[in-house]
Amino acid sequence: MPADVRTRALGYLRTGATRVVHARSPKDGTPPHEVVATVQGHQRRHVVDFLDGAWSCTCQTPNCPHIFAVQLVTGHVTPTPNGTPS
Ligand SMILES: [Zn+2]
Secondary structure (H helix, E strand, O other): OOHHHHHHHHHHHHOOOEEEEEEEOOOOOOOOOEEEEEEEOOOOEEEEEEEOOEEEEOOOOOOOHHHHHHHHHOOOOOOOOOOOOO
């Protein structure tokens, strides 16, 4: 994950731009296997979803920071390599 994508994703978390609309988790405590979320970008709102093991975002950008922000919120990835939020 490029550093600028990480920085942008953390920015979306800090500003409260990320909203999880729907999440369904298995009973074993692992991260949700079904997620729908919105991320308010600079110009428009993006919809991120995670279905059947695949992430997608309406911006359709490679290395999408919206998907990364939602992955952080839902526990699919940790904020930093050593696991501590910055
Ligand atoms: Zn996106």
